[in-house]
Amino acid sequence: MTSFPHDDALQLASPAALRALIESRRAVRRFTSEPVPDAVIRDCLDLATLAPNSCNLQPWSFQVIRDPELLARLHPVCMSQNAAKAPLIIAVLARPDTWRQACRDIVTHWPEPEVPGRIRHFYAKTAPFQYNQGPLGLLGFLKRQLLRVVALRKPLMRTPNSKADMRIWAVKSTALAAQNLMLGFQSHGFATCPMEGFDEVRLRRVLDLPRAAIPIMLLAVGRQGEKGVYNPRLRFPLEQQVTWL
Ligand SMILES: Cc1cc2nc3c(=O)[nH]c(=O)nc-3n(C[C@H](O)[C@H](O)[C@H](O)COP(=O)(O)O)c2cc1C
Known part of the structure; x- marks a missing residue:
């Protein structure tokens, strides 16, 4: 893993470069059949694991699915959606069970x-x-x-204090890793589509997921195909979503 001195890192991630990378990422639903090189996958997974995470307990794991037979079995599990025809799918799993x-x-x-x-x-x-x-x-x-x-006497962290809290706890950090993963692939010229459109019960069976693992999304990855982006970008105005105090 490369590590940059602080100032160099800031220079590399200029606001314009970061904006260009983030803006260029779109949810892509059509891919070519070109395989994604293992070295690229490895680099992006490495970037994923650099995500900030709770107490550095890194409550995530990833299943990298390249095997065409397994990909073909996943397609119906993903409601036969187009994005799931990608040459690579990464199952991004939140792991509330690995903290110990x-x-x-x-x-x-x-x-x-x-x-x-x-x-x-x-x-x-x-x-x-x-x-x-x-x-x-x-x-x-x-x-x-x-x-x-x-807590009547002093401020205290109120969560996680239940199994349900633990799931949220792990999902928060894992979602950040998923975003790093997507931007990583974007920086290598590969497109992605995060998918939550899948049958979780069937997915667990096909991938033999650990019982406590939470598949937060399946990430379809590949070179963008023709008409891969379905719609123009749309975001609500900041004023609608931000409160300045
Ligand atoms: C958690 C999550 C689940 C998603 N699931 C699907 C999905 O199953 N199928 C799909 O085509 N897109 C899926 N998307 C992509 C969103 O539809 C897409 O990100 C959104 O419309 C905004 O478009 P953009 O990513 O191109 O900016 C998902 C995105 C997220 C973050």
Whole structure:
């Protein structure tokens, strides 16, 4: 992985360059059959994992589907939509279930010879307190009651304190990774279409997904085909969506 000194990074990501990249990405529904090189896929996955994420626990995983037979099985699972005829589909999975292992991995992979004490403490004590909801979410229930009382006296983070909160927790970070992934492919000249139009039950069966994994989207990737973009860009006026305080 390349790392740039701060100033160089700022220069590379000039506002104009970043705007051009973001503006050029569209949801593309028709692709050519040209395969996406593995090196490109790897680079984009690497960029995906650079996304900001909660407590650096990186609650995501990805399934890269290139096998034509598997892609053909996925097409009906994606309601036979055009975008799902892409030569590459990446299943982007939120993982509310991997935080425990991630707490151990942070310490193992710490990029300095000594793991600072505050880091050890955070991943051994604080993070497990925050993310462990216990069997049937019972611990989460108890934490919610405790928080109600303690928070009368001082501001406290109120979530995640249930299994449902944990799903939202993991989805937030994973969605950011998905956006990095799309912009990564865009920067390599490949188009993408995020898809939530799929039958989750069938998808789980076809990809043999881990039980707790949440497929937040399937990302179709390939070279843009003819008439690949269906509609002109449309966004609501900022005034409608932004409050300045
Ligand atoms: C979570 C999510 C799910 C989506 N699912 C589908 C889908 O199943 N099929 C599809 O053709 N487009 C899908 N899209 C693409 C959106 O329709 C598209 O991003 C939106 O219309 C804006 O167009 P633009 O991306 O070209 O700016 C999805 C986008 C997101 C973010």
